[in-house]
Amino acid sequence: MFESPLFWPAHLKKNVLFVLDETLIPSKIRYIPVKNVKGAVLVIRHMKTRAFGQFLVVLNTFLLELNVKGNLIQHLEKVAQELNNSRPTFPFAEITGIILGVARKSYANGADVRIAVTKTIEGFLSGIRARRLQRVNEIAELLQSGDCVLTHCNVSGELAMAANLAKSQGKHVKFFVTETRPYMQGAKLTVWELQKAHVPVTLVADNAVASLMADGLVNRVIIGSDRSAANGDVANKIGSYQIAVLAREFGIPLIVLTQPSRGVATGQDMPIEFRCADELLIFGSKRIFSPKVQGFYPGFDVVPYQLITKAIAINAGL
Amino acid sequence: MFESPLFWPAHLKKNVLFVLDETLIPSKIRYIPVKNVKGAVLVIRHMKTRAFGQFLVVLNTFLLELNVKGNLIQHLEKVAQELNNSRPTFPFAEITGIILGVARKSYANGADVRIAVTKTIEGFLSGIRARRLQRVNEIAELLQSGDCVLTHCNVSGELAMAANLAKSQGKHVKFFVTETRPYMQGAKLTVWELQKAHVPVTLVADNAVASLMADGLVNRVIIGSDRSAANGDVANKIGSYQIAVLAREFGIPLIVLTQPSRGVATGQDMPIEFRCADELLIFGSKRIFSPKVQGFYPGFDVVPYQLITKAIAINAGL
Numbered sequence: 001m002f003e004s005p006l007f008w009p010a011h012l013k014k015n016v017l018f019v020l021d022e023t024l025i026p027s028k029i030r031y032i033p034v035k036n037v038k039g040a041v042l043v044i045r046h047m048k049t050r051a052f053g054q055f056l057v058v059l060n061t062f063l064l065e066l067n068v069k070g071n072l073i074q075h076l077e078k079v080a081q082e083l084n085n086s087r088p089t090f091p092f093a094e095i096t097g098i099i100l101g102v103a104r105k106s107y108a109n110g111a112d113v114r115i116a117v118t119k120t121i122e123g124f125l126s127g128i129r130a131r132r133l134q135r136v137n138e139i140a141e142l143l144q145s146g147d148c149v150l151t152h153c154n155v156s157g158e159l160a161m162a163a164n165l166a167k168s169q170g171k172h173v174k175f176f177v178t179e180t181r182p183y184m185q186g187a188k189l190t191v192w193e194l195q196k197a198h199v200p201v202t203l204v205a206d207n208a209v210a211s212l213m214a215d216g217l218v219n220r221v222i223i224g225s226d227r228s229a230a231n232g233d234v235a236n237k238i239g240s241y242q243i244a245v246l247a248r249e250f251g252i253p254l255i256v257l258t259q260p261s262r263g264v265a266t267g268q269d270m271p272i273e274f275r276c277a278d279e280l281l282i283f284g285s286k287r288i289f290s291p292k293v294q295g296f297y298p299g300f301d302v303v304p305y306q307l308i309t310k311a312i313a314i315n316a317g318l
Numbered sequence: 319m320f321e322s323p324l325f326w327p328a329h330l331k332k333n334v335l336f337v338l339d340e341t342l343i344p345s346k347i348r349y350i351p352v353k354n355v356k357g358a359v360l361v362i363r364h365m366k367t368r369a370f371g372q373f374l375v376v377l378n379t380f381l382l383e384l385n386v387k388g389n390l391i392q393h394l395e396k397v398a399q400e401l402n403n404s405r406p407t408f409p410f411a412e413i414t415g416i417i418l419g420v421a422r423k424s425y426a427n428g429a430d431v432r433i434a435v436t437k438t439i440e441g442f443l444s445g446i447r448a449r450r451l452q453r454v455n456e457i458a459e460l461l462q463s464g465d466c467v468l469t470h471c472n473v474s475g476e477l478a479m480a481a482n483l484a485k486s487q488g489k490h491v492k493f494f495v496t497e498t499r500p501y502m503q504g505a506k507l508t509v510w511e512l513q514k515a516h517v518p519v520t521l522v523a524d525n526a527v528a529s530l531m532a533d534g535l536v537n538r539v540i541i542g543s544d545r546s547a548a549n550g551d552v553a554n555k556i557g558s559y560q561i562a563v564l565a566r567e568f569g570i571p572l573i574v575l576t577q578p579s580r581g582v583a584t585g586q587d588m589p590i591e592f593r594c595a596d597e598l599l600i601f602g603s604k605r606i607f608s609p610k611v612q613g614f615y616p617g618f619d620v621v622p623y624q625l626i627t628k629a630i631a632i633n634a635g636l
Contacts, residue, residue, distance in 0.1 A: 026607070182497075191611055203611060203614070205615060214559065238525045288506075
């Protein structure tokens with residue numbers, strides 16, 4: 001199967017974690033070496049990696065930090081806290097809490113904490129890899145010849161791989177991708193990986209979604225999600241909510257790839273990250289407005305479950 | 319009254335038309351000298367001016383072209399045709415048709431065509447200036463202290479002037495402005511002129527409109543329009559349609575500044591301009607994707623009249 005670099009964007013090699021710098025794509029393919037939790041927090045906070053990449057970075061950071069001298073449990077607690085504070089919307093605390101639980105339990109049982117944590121994390125990683133590959137198959141199965149699929153932001157390899165798989169099954173599927181301002185993940189990441197998957201891809205301005213739908217040019221919307229609530233609401237890249245409202249307006253099914261979580265009851269309970277407004281107000285490294293001009297830049301919005309036609313869930317297996 | 323440079327972006331001086339280059343704002347304020355219809359077509363086609371600026375350029379171009387030798391009527395017909403072909407969505411033919419009508423009639427009556435056309439155009443210009451100033455007053459009257467107004471693209475000075483007027487009437491009104499990709503007229507023009515009008519202004523990504531509305535941060539939407547149909551549908555900058563759908567979803571009134579026209583029956587009959595996809599696919603003068611990647615870039619979309627709460631119309635007086 002064709003594998004997109006975004007499907008598994010971080011690899012551990014000789015106690016260094018190499019994290020794909022997604023901010024340089026498509027101009028350059030460069031991996032950032034991360035050696036400890038400080039480096040891990042930086043690649044997350046500066047959005048060098050996002051979405052599933054964050055999950056990989058969090059788990060692998062524990063492996064990087066196992067060889068510390070002194071009180072290992074206390075150290076892992078500090079590592080967990082730093083990761084939890086890196087960005088607000090992704091459920092870091094749910095993941096780090098589970099790893100800490102394993103560490104504490106093996107310590108209490110007199111077992112080797114390093115071996116227990118390593119085995120747990122390696123098990124999680126191979127399990128989630130298998131389940132994500134399975135979801136790629138499910139998405140490909142869902143795609144019909146003639147489909148025109150709109151997507152937003154980037155779903156970390158799965159959509160491009162499903163597109164390539166559907167093509168190899170003889171299906172003709174076209175993709176429309178929103179630019180996804182301000183970070184342009186749609187233009188930079190998704191167009192790039194769909195092009196690598198050898199499927200037809202068209203870039204559209206975020207403003208053109210209603211026009212595209214009104215003209216009957218798309219018949220499915222497929223997006224990912226950064227966090228799910230127990231009631232089925234999902235948080236995803238800013239702009240997802242309006243695409244969901246428009247999909248219902250035009251009678252187009254909305255399919256969301258989710259990672260169910262019991263951490264919050266509804267979307268209203270999810271903390272939404274506000275990015276620095278400079279990301280809107282600075283053009284080509286120059287701030288062109290007076291300091292009085294403000295910027296409103298939430299990184300995510302919440303899609304209410306009522307607008308979601310189908311969720312394709314995978315459990316993180318944690 | 320405070321007057322925005324965008325309110326009247328083209329001035330005739332000694333047989334040269336100086337057209338404000340809106341693509342350089344806010345970095346530079348520069349006027350392009352236009353001496354004939356060829357220059358006029360270029361400033362329109364390359365979007366150096368847009369919206370009301372196009373109206374000014376069309377009328378003034380006839381004044382520039384009156385001093386030709388030979389058959390004046392035939393020449394003006396050629397001028398009209400070139401203007402009509404400059405861009406598709408704005409109703410150029412309606413305006414040029416009226417001027418041609420005046421020219422032909424005065425010729426048939428044995429009157430001086432140059433004097434008749436000049437008087438007509440000067441009359442149109444002073445009439446529309448008065449009616450636009452009147453609309454600024456109407457918009458200011460509509461604004462209530464405490465209002466938070468979302469706007470999209472740019473309404474050629476009127477909104478900024480109304481904002482300034484409302485402020486001088488003691489009203490506290492805040493403005494949110496969408497970036498308006500791909501040309502960024504919201505970020506570049508509207509933020510700039512609202513800042514000049516000394517009112518609070520916040521820039522938002524086009525993707526953040528649903529989030530802004532769901533959070534209760536705006537209570538009015540005011541946009542302009544490039545063309546109206548007889549049934550009340552309007553064509554405006556791409557992205558207007560989705561903002562209109564969202565305004566209805568969140569129960570927020572949508573106010574549209576219109577120039578009624580009897581040229582087309584419904585929005586479906588308006589030709590929608592597709593801009594060159596390079597404007598999406600080229601980043602900082604570099605095309606980063608393979609030539610197989612396409613771009614979908616309609617310049618406008620149509621807002622159905624059912625979504626419009628209130629139209630503030632002015633007649634062009636033609």
